[in-house]
Amino acid sequence: MLAGPARAKPESDEARYLSPREMVLSPDGRWLYVMCEASDEVRVVDAQSGSVVKTVAVGHVPRGIAMSTDGKKLFVANSWDDTVSEIDTGTLKVVRTLTTGFEPNGVIADREGKTLYVANRLSNDISVIDLASEQEIKRLAAGRGASYLTLSPDGQRLYCTHVYPKIGAHRTPPESEVTVIDTQRQMVVERKPLHNVAGVFHVAVSSDGKLAVAAQLRPKNLVPLAHVEHGWAFGDSLAIFGDDVNGVVQVPLDELERYVAMPFAVAITPDKQKLYVGSSGSEVIAVIDIPKLLTYVRATKGPIANDLSASANYVVGRIPVGRNPKGLVLSRDGTRLFVANRLDDSIGVIDTASDVVVSSIDLGGKKDMTSLRRGERLFYTARFAFQGQFSCANCHIDSTFDGLQWDLEPDGFGVDIVDNRSIEDLSGTEPFKWNGGNPNMATECGPRTEKFFYRSQSYNSAELADLVTYVMALPYRPNRYRLPGGELTPTQERGKAVFERTQTKNGTPIPQSNQCGYCHSGPKYTNTKLADVGSGKPTDRSPLVDVPQLPNVAYSAPYLHDGSAKSMEEIWTVFNPHDTHGVTNDLQKDELNDLIEYLRTL
Amino acid sequence: MKSRQAVVVEEYSPRGHGGHGVSLMKPALAIALLLCVLSIPLLAATPDMPHFRWENFTTANGLPDNHVFSVLVDGSRIWAATENGLGLYEDGKWKVFTTADGLAHRAVLSLALDKRTGDVWAGTMGGLSRISAGRIDTFNQLNSGLSNDVVYGVAVQGEYVWTATAAGASRYNTRTGQWSLFNERNTPMYEIWTYAVTVGPDKVYYAVWGGGVLEYDIKTERWKDYNDPDGETEIVLFKDQGLIHEITTSVSYVDSILWVATYFGDSRYDGRNWHNFLTKDSGLPSNFTNQVKAIDANRAWFSTDKGLAYYDGTNWALYRPNLKTGAPEMYVRDAEGNTTPVAVETAPAHNYVLAVDFQGDDIWVATAKGLSHGIRQK
Numbered sequence: 007m008l009a010g011p012a013r014a015k016p017e018s019d020e021a022r023y024l025s026p027r028e029m030v031l032s033p034d035g036r037w038l039y040v041m042c043e044a045s046d047e048v049r050v051v052d053a054q055s056g057s058v059v060k061t062v063a064v065g066h067v068p069r070g071i072a073m074s075t076d077g078k079k080l081f082v083a084n085s086w087d088d089t090v091s092e093i094d095t096g097t098l099k100v101v102r103t104l105t106t107g108f109e110p111n112g113v114i115a116d117r118e119g120k121t122l123y124v125a126n127r128l129s130n131d132i133s134v135i136d137l138a139s140e141q142e143i144k145r146l147a148a149g150r151g152a153s154y155l156t157l158s159p160d161g162q163r164l165y166c167t168h169v170y171p172k173i174g175a176h177r178t179p180p181e182s183e184v185t186v187i188d189t190q191r192q193m194v195v196e197r198k199p200l201h202n203v204a205g206v207f208h209v210a211v212s213s214d215g216k217l218a219v220a221a222q223l224r225p226k227n228l229v230p231l232a233h234v235e236h237g238w239a240f241g242d243s244l245a246i247f248g249d250d251v252n253g254v255v256q257v258p259l260d261e262l263e264r265y266v267a268m269p270f271a272v273a274i275t276p277d278k279q280k281l282y283v284g285s286s287g288s289e290v291i292a293v294i295d296i297p298k299l300l301t302y303v304r305a306t307k308g309p310i311a312n313d314l315s316a317s318a319n320y321v322v323g324r325i326p327v328g329r330n331p332k333g334l335v336l337s338r339d340g341t342r343l344f345v346a347n348r349l350d351d352s353i354g355v356i357d358t359a360s361d362v363v364v365s366s367i368d369l370g371g372k373k374d375m376t377s378l379r380r381g382e383r384l385f386y387t388a389r390f391a392f393q394g395q396f397s398c399a400n401c402h403i404d405s406t407f408d409g410l411q412w413d414l415e416p417d418g419f420g421v422d423i424v425d426n427r428s429i430e431d432l433s434g435t436e437p438f439k440w441n442g443g444n445p446n447m448a449t450e451c452g453p454r455t456e457k458f459f460y461r462s463q464s465y466n467s468a469e470l471a472d473l474v475t476y477v478m479a480l481p482y483r484p485n486r487y488r489l490p491g492g493e494l495t496p497t498q499e500r501g502k503a504v505f506e507r508t509q510t511k512n513g514t515p516i517p518q519s520n521q522c523g524y525c526h527s528g529p530k531y532t533n534t535k536l537a538d539v540g541s542g543k544p545t546d547r548s549p550l551v552d553v554p555q556l557p558n559v560a561y562s563a564p565y566l567h568d569g570s571a572k573s574m575e576e577i578w579t580v581f582n583p584h585d586t587h588g589v590t591n592d593l594q595k596d597e598l599n600d601l602i603e604y605l606r607t608l
Numbered sequence: 609m610k611s612r613q614a615v616v617v618e619e620y621s622p623r624g625h626g627g628h629g630v631s632l633m634k635p636a637l638a639i640a641l642l643l644c645v646l647s648i649p650l651l652a653a654t655p656d657m658p659h660f661r662w663e664n665f666t667t668a669n670g671l672p673d674n675h676v677f678s679v680l681v682d683g684s685r686i687w688a689a690t691e692n693g694l695g696l697y698e699d700g701k702w703k704v705f706t707t708a709d710g711l712a713h714r715a716v717l718s719l720a721l722d723k724r725t726g727d728v729w730a731g732t733m734g735g736l737s738r739i740s741a742g743r744i745d746t747f748n749q750l751n752s753g754l755s756n757d758v759v760y761g762v763a764v765q766g767e768y769v770w771t772a773t774a775a776g777a778s779r780y781n782t783r784t785g786q787w788s789l790f791n792e793r794n795t796p797m798y799e800i801w802t803y804a805v806t807v808g809p810d811k812v813y814y815a816v817w818g819g820g821v822l823e824y825d826i827k828t829e830r831w832k833d834y835n836d837p838d839g840e841t842e843i844v845l846f847k848d849q850g851l852i853h854e855i856t857t858s859v860s861y862v863d864s865i866l867w868v869a870t871y872f873g874d875s876r877y878d879g880r881n882w883h884n885f886l887t888k889d890s891g892l893p894s895n896f897t898n899q900v901k902a903i904d905a906n907r908a909w910f911s912t913d914k915g916l917a918y919y920d921g922t923n924w925a926l927y928r929p930n931l932k933t934g935a936p937e938m939y940v941r942d943a944e945g946n947t948t949p950v951a952v953e954t955a956p957a958h959n960y961v962l963a964v965d966f967q968g969d970d971i972w973v974a975t976a977k978g979l980s981h982g983i984r985q986k
Contacts, residue, residue, distance in 0.1 A: 147745070
């Protein structure tokens with residue numbers, strides 16, 4: 007089930023940006039295959055000359071790319087299509103398209119080339135696809151927002167990370183995991199716990215298989231964000247595990263005034279001397295001396311993840327690169343590191359002996375800067391926050407959300423806790439903030455961000471206009487629960503009837519103001535007003551909340567203004583005892599399920 | 609759980625031996641005939657039925673609780689659903705999962721293995737839990753679409769997880785996260801207390817406590833019910849003409865054969881004909897059956913309140929501690945109804961048996977006073 011707005015494809019190369027996100031190198035190192043997220047294609051680059059020799063169109067919003075062991079096939083995860091494109095590297099044509107779970111982000115083939123694994127961000131699982139039969143043979147439960155896959159050097163283990171934390175008890179530290187799959191049994195055999203972590207990205211494994219490193223975020227969302235000026239809103243860090251260390255050790259990347267905001271990609275040199283970590287927010291590549299790192303970790307007693315002085319012991323360099331660096335690829339001999347500068351449409355080439363950018367590959371694409379593109383750059387850079395600690399994208403991962411609840415304002419510890427809302431398709435949903443305090447996005451992104459988030463003078467008026475342009479243009483992602491033709495299933499139809507009903511089951515009229523469709527009205531299912539639905543807590547300054555829009559509400563759990571409802575069911579089974587959030591207590595369980603199935607289609 | 613019928617202590621009685629009219633004969637002739645009759649079982653070859661050496665687990669050697677509601681074999685690992693946690697026996701040691709680990713409730717009633725993923729699903733008194741490589745995800749009637757928190761039965765059919773709950777049947781789509789509920793409003797289920805569920809390649813069957821058996825056709829997505837044709841709750845008027853009784857406790861569907869356990873006897877249905885089993889004409893030690901679990905179309909194990917019975921399609925075997933003395937005992941009953949005691953040195957932990965699962969030729973048995981491992985001897 008998949009129905010989404012078709013994206014019009016620009017015809018000319020000059021009319022579109024590319025947004026290179028991930029890359030792979032051919033086994034002989036000659037070709038660099040660059041997956042471009044914005045232009046829905048793979049660009050084939052001569053790794054020596056830097057020239058683009060071919061463009062291969064793939065599906066919508068590709069997010070992951072992998073190559074078969076023999077180098078004959080490329081696999082591209084098309085996140086908006088719920089498919090994987092298989093490309094023959096000989097002909098550079100898409101030879102088949104495989105179906106996956108919801109919003110595939112990561113893809114990798116096993117060593118034998120028999121099985122394809124796909125990390126599905128919205129279905130929180132891993133598709134296991136038999137390449138011979140083209141059938142998905144099973145799904146493995148992964149972490150929430152499953153996104154990135156890495157195979158161990160011997161091919162025996164597959165590591166999967168996820169970008170949203172597990173939905174746990176309200177106001178408790180976030181929990182994440184590295185999901186470990188045995189590729190022979192095709193089963194999850196271990197889940198390495200990552201405590202206090204929300205947002206885990208790429209994993210790299212050393213050539214001897216003894217050291218694995220995952221890039222991750224440690225958000226400080228349980229204390230007021232006022233502590234930005236005290237040194238930390240996010241712990242940009244690594245989780246390291248494997249035989250070289252004992253268990254899972256989390257190590258910081260940050261130093262005061264030198265943050266490695268939003269660490270994303272990681273690469274370990276073949277000689278295991280250096281680890282490169284791409285900071286997509288700070289726009290640097292952090293260089294880590296692995297022997298020093300291991301020495302420090304082994305010598306240090308107790309947790310070091312919150313020690314801002316620790317990284318000086320092993321972070322030995324920060325290489326400035328282009329805007330929003332994402333994928334990293336090392337040449338086979340480890341002498342060159344390729345960096346996908348996503349918002350520059352270029353590939354930076356770093357000489358790993360000197361750790362200097364020695365060249366840049368222009369991938370093509372649109373050269374004129376639009377307000378939209380400038381706004382996107384502003385959204386992803388950390389240079390505006392106090393000491394460059396974080397960017398908008400820290401909380402809105404890939405322009406979505408982070409699954410966390412924050413104590414944003416300096417109004418007292420634990421006062422006015424707010425859930426981070428999705429920001430797709432926002433036009434017409436003003437005002438913003440859960441208290442409706444910001445009449446428009448310019449206020450939301452301007453004064454509010456300066457005062458409560460960044461704790462610094464941030465954007466000038468032109469920049470603010472660009473940022474607003476970008477945020478307000480974020481599209482509605484394809485809805486996976488709506489039938490292709492847009493019609494509703496019988497279950498969804500029943501749920502729609504519940505949503506639209508005007509009287510209870512015994513015929514008692516429901517006051518208009520307490521009918522679902524009163525507050526959740528209009529094209530975005532919000533009347534853009536404040537309402538008291540009884541969900542206020544003693545720690546809230548007001549029981550009134552901005553009526554949230556509902557498009558793709560299925561993906562943005564937890565719910566209610568403070569994220570206290572872990573699921574849509576809990577909105578009504580736990581938090582609506584007096585029928586103040588619509589009349590639902592007369593509903594049977596299956597009728598409530600019907601309502602939820604309808605809401606999933608919005 | 610529903611109240612179980614009181615355990616009645618009685619001796620196993622060989623049935624079907626004839627023996628009427630002895631008192632009318634002359635004493636000498638009668639004695640001679642009696643000796644002949646009694647010697648028949650001894651002279652006839654005793655059917656070769658499985659022999660086990662029983663090793664029993666209780667709290668004394670690591671089991672989380674002696675009340676074991678269900679058992680699941682997962683390769684070399686054994687999962688025990690107990691009243692006080694989920695036990696995992698691996699490498700000779702017990703690991704216990706509790707609510708502190710995220711388990712939905714301490715009382716675990718049912719277990720199912722997703723053989724494709726290795727995930728174990730546990731039905732509890734407080735919801736449904738998925739145990740996946742140590743991580744426990746819990747679904748209950750408040751946080752999910754599950755129909756009711758009391759999950760008596762659970763089974764995995766491809767990407768679907770079916771549950772039998774105290775308020776109807778639920779089906780969870782593990783790929784989309786969607787729930788489908790089945791109850792009196794959309795099936796022939798006139799009693800919503802579903803007690804057990806079993807799945808096959810084409811059908812899903814529910815034992816509905818007081819409501820017979822429900823069949824779901826996977827292809828047509830249609831429901832059909834099977835009920836006791838005589839409608840009598842205490843007697844059987846129409847034997848072999850339908851389900852033996854409405855108070856069903858367990859279903860097992862193997863090789864296109866449906867086996868049904870009730871508190872008043874058991875049934876086997878091949879899609880055309882029913883065959884019912886009662887103590888008076890089978891090797892069942894009791895009509896009060898908690899579970900039937902089939903091996904194939906002809907062979908099945910019956911967990912009763914008076915011991916564990918095995919039926920090979922012709923003969924029966926009974927394994928239990930003696931109901932009075934607790935001494936290990938085994939009986940074999942042949943096709944003619946001749947019953948032969950077999951000397952044994954061990955027995956399952958208790959005569960009140962709730963469930964079994966198979967580990968190759970071995971069997972694991974959940975009882976009211978411990979978990980038993982039947983190690984096949986021959």
